[in-house]
Amino acid sequence: MSGDRERLVALLLERSFRVGDFVLSSGARSRFYIDCRTTTTHAEGQAVVGRLGLAAVRDAGLRPDAVGGLTMGADPVAYAIAHASWIAGDAVNAFTVRKEPKAHGTGKRLEGCFAAGMRVVVVEDVITTGGSALRAIEAVEAEGGEVIAVLSLVDREEGGREAIEARGYPVHAIVGVGELLKAAE
Numbered sequence: 001m002s003g004d005r006e007r008l009v010a011l012l013l014e015r016s017f018r019v020g021d022f023v024l025s026s027g028a029r030s031r032f033y034i035d036c037r038t039t040t041t042h043a044e045g046q047a048v049v050g051r052l053g054l055a056a057v058r059d060a061g062l063r064p065d066a067v068g069g070l071t072m073g074a075d076p077v078a079y080a081i082a083h084a085s086w087i088a089g090d091a092v093n094a095f096t097v098r099k100e101p102k103a104h105g106t107g108k109r110l111e112g113c114f115a116a117g118m119r120v121v122v123v124e125d126v127i128t129t130g131g132s133a134l135r136a137i138e139a140v141e142a143e144g145g146e147v148i149a150v151l152s153l154v155d156r157e158e159g160g161r162e163a164i165e166a167r168g169y170p171v172h173a174i175v176g177v178g179e180l181l182k183a184a185e
Contacts, residue, residue, distance in 0.1 A: 008048050015039045026129050036125035040076035050084030060172050065118040068095035070136040073125035097136045109139050116144025124152040130160035
């Protein structure tokens with residue numbers, strides 16, 4: 001997997017990591033921006049993220065029924081892990097958490113392979129404050145799911161991990177922003 005990890009860092013630097021002056025969704029300013037979607041929706045990125053995500057889940061000793069998170073950043077991460085799990089013969093399904101319940105049909109907030117009683121790992125593309133993961137956790141638990149951990153592709157190392165862990169959920173990150181900053185030098 002070390003080859004995959006090195007390749008993920010290279011893809012993130014090439015496709016997703018930008019230096020400048022940015023306003024984040026939290027309203028905070030940052031000297032760098034990480035748009036993981038340009039990596040997680042890339043064909044090679046999907047394959048690498050799927051393998052690494054599945055390995056991170058398994059290395060942590062987790063056996064979830066499904067993985068998913070708040071649309072839209074979490075979606076390609078969850079789908080990549082589900083696909084990799086099928087190829088590995090160790091199926092883990094995926095789901096999506098809508099930002100708002102549907103206004104029509106069944107009014108569902110969770111879409112895809114989710115049912116009450118499932119043990120799930122909430123996934124994120126980037127953890128900054130932890131707010132998106134915590135919203136996804138609340139939605140999953142409101143629908144009767146059990147969140148066993150949070151997995152992030154990138155941890156911005158700005159307190160989000162600690163905020164999630166303070167609520168009792170273990171957090172696993174594949175890459176820390178410190179590693180990206182060092183590799184970008």
